[in-house]
Structure formats: structure tokens, C-alpha cells
Amino acid sequence: xxxxxxxxxxxxVQEAETVTLSCTYDTSExxxxxxxxxxxxxxxxxxxxxxxxYKQQNATENRFSVNFQKAAKSFxxxxxxxxLGDTAMYFCAFISSGTYKYIFGTGTRLKVLA
Amino acid sequence: xxxxxxxxxxxxxxAGRRMTLRCTQDMRHNAMYWYRQDLGLGLRLIHYSNTAGTxxxxxxxxxxxxxxxxxxxxxxxxxxxxxxxxSVYFCAxxxxxxxxxxxxxxxxxxxxVL
Numbered sequence: 001x002x003x004x005x006x007x008x009x010x011x012x013v014q015e016a017e018t019v020t021l022s023c024t025y026d027t028s029e030x031x032x033x034x035x036x037x038x039x040x041x042x043x044x045x046x047x048x049x050x051x052x053x054y055k056q057q058n059a060t061e062n063r064f065s066v067n068f069q070k071a072a073k074s075f076x077x078x079x080x081x082x083x084l085g086d087t088a089m090y091f092c093a094f095i096s097s098g099t100y101k102y103i104f105g106t107g108t109r110l111k112v113l114a
Numbered sequence: 115x116x117x118x119x120x121x122x123x124x125x126x127x128x129a130g131r132r133m134t135l136r137c138t139q140d141m142r143h144n145a146m147y148w149y150r151q152d153l154g155l156g157l158r159l160i161h162y163s164n165t166a167g168t169x170x171x172x173x174x175x176x177x178x179x180x181x182x183x184x185x186x187x188x189x190x191x192x193x194x195x196x197x198x199x200x201s202v203y204f205c206a207x208x209x210x211x212x213x214x215x216x217x218x219x220x221x222x223x224x225x226x227v228l
Contacts, residue, residue, distance in 0.1 A: 004156075033214055045204065045219035052214070091156060100145070100164075101172065102217070104156035 002027045004094050006105035013082045014113050020067075021077045021108045023092030031097035034068065034075045039107070040088040048090070051075065053097075082112045117141065118220035120205050126226045127195050135190040135223050137205030145208045146188040147172070147217065148180060150201040157204065163188055195227045 003026045013019035025034070036048040051059045051068050058066050063083075067076045079086055092105040121136045139146065144165045149157040149172075159172030163182040177199060179191045188207075192199055203223045208215035 035216075037219075043202070043222045045206075045217075047216045050214075050216065097214075100162060101159055102157070104158075106154055106156045 002029070002094055002096065002103050004092055004103050004105040006090075006092055006108050008108045009106075010109045010111070012111040012113055013079075015082055015084060017082055018078060018080045019082055019110065021079075021090050021092075021110065023075045023077070023105055025073050025075065025092075025094045025103075027073070027094065027096070029096045033095050033097065034066075035093040035095070035102075036064070036066070036075075036077045037091045037093060038086075038088045039091065040085075045091070049077065079110075084112050084114060086110065087112045118205055118207060118218055120203075120220040120223050122223060123221070124224040124226075126228065127192075129196055129227055130194050133192045133195055133225070135192075135203055135205075135225070137188045137190065137220060138186050139188075139205075139207045139218075139220075140186065141207060141218065142185060143207035143218070144185070144210050145215070146182065147206040147208075148178070148188070148190045149204045149206065150174065150199075151204060151222070152201050160190065160203075192225075195225075197227045199225065200227045201225060 005024045032053045034051045037045045038048045049061045063080045089107045091107045093102045118139045147162045148160040161180040163169045205220040206217040208217045
């Protein structure tokens with residue numbers, strides 16, 4: 001069975017600094033997708049970034065980038081120039097190609113300090 | 115309406131009572147989902163719907179039922195609530211039931227069963 005592990009329950013970072021959230025997953029599949037979702041205090045989940053497993057190039061969305069290591073089954077999220085609005089719970093999620101069911105990690109609560 | 119709405123925002127319910135959580139989307143998405151979010155467990159899929167008229171069971175379907183009479187609405191019913199169903203419930207939708215699609219989430223319903 002696929003699993004997603006986020007080993008950092010809580011993290012904090014100073015405003016304008018860079019922080020990396022870790023995520024590892026376990027699967028025997030070769031084709032899949034990985035996601036990072038953000039859940040701010042308002043509770044509404046928002047997609048931050050998506051990575052297709054068949055792409056070697058790491059995905060980037062403005063200040064957010066990933067370090068995708070397929071062999072190591074690692075998918076970390078780097079937030080550069082952290083802003084107060086980045087304070088949220090961050091969930092890593094995995095989904096096999098051809099299926100519909102996300103497997104979510106347990107989340108990392110990130111607090112950006114002024 | 116913009117995106118996905120859920121009602122109620124929160125509810126306290128006596129055990130044994132019947133409760134329907136409402137979910138409406140205006141994006142004409144074919145696929146819809148219900149998740150529950152529990153501390154330390156991330157999000158778990160309860161039920162999903164590929165298109166109007168079809169539904170399927172997710173990871174934790176017991177005690178819940180859904181219907182999909184039209185494209186926009188996807189209510190979740192607890193026939194006889196139990197305290198273990200205390201959770202935050204999220205409705206989500208995607209263009210189609212496919213792994214690469216981003217899921218759009220509603221703001222959630224916090225349900226407490228006493």
C-alpha cells in the first residue's frame with residue numbers, strides 16, 4: 001500500500017528566510033503525481049505545486065519549488081522569501097496514475113515569524 | 115457562488131441523530147469527493163462521484179452515504195451519528211476523475227457528535 005510520511009509536525013521560519021518541508025512516500029508504482037497543498041487558518045485547502053513523476057525537472061511556482069528525488073522517494077517543498085501569509089498547515093499528497101484517490105500525509109504546521 | 119460551498123460551517127449533533135452535510139460547486143466539475151480530516155491522520159476519502167448518477171466508496175465509507183442527483187450537488191449523510199464521526203469534513207471537486215487533476219476544496223464543516 002502507498003504511504004506518505006511527513007516527519008516534521010511543526011516548523012517555524014523567520015520572515016524572508018527559506019524553509020524546506022520534507023515528504024517521503026512509499027510506492028511500487030512508476031507513474032504517479034505528487035502535490036503540496038496549503039491549508040491556512042481559514043481551513044480551505046489550496047494547491048501549492050504539482051509534480052509529475054515522469055518529469056525529471058523539479059516543479060517551480062514563484063517562491064515555491066520542490067526537490068523531487070524519485071529514487072529516494074522524496075518530495076520536499078522549499079519556500080523562499082517566507083511571508084507571514086505562508087503560515088499554514090502543509091500537506092503532501094500522492095496519487096497513482098490512472099486512479100483518483102489521494103494519499104495524504106499527516107501535515108506540517110508552518111509558522112512564519114515576523 | 116464561486117467555487118465550492120459547504121453548509122453548515124459547524125454543527126454540534128447528538129449521537130444517534132441523522133445529519134446531512136451539503137456541498138455545492140459551480141465549476142461544472144464532473145468529479146466530487148468527500149474527505150474527513152482528523153488530527154494526526156491527514157485527510158481520508160469517504161466517498162466520491164465520477165459524474166452525476168454515480169458514486170463510489172473511498173477509504174472510510176462506513177456510516178456515511180452520498181448521492182449525486184445532479185452535477186452541482188453532492189450531499190453527505192450520516193444516518194445515525196456516532197462520536198467517532200466528530201471531524202472536519204471537506205468536499206472537493208475536480209474536472210474529471212483523473213489523477214493529474216487538481217482537486218478544489220470547500221471551506222469544510224466542523225462536526226461534533228456528543
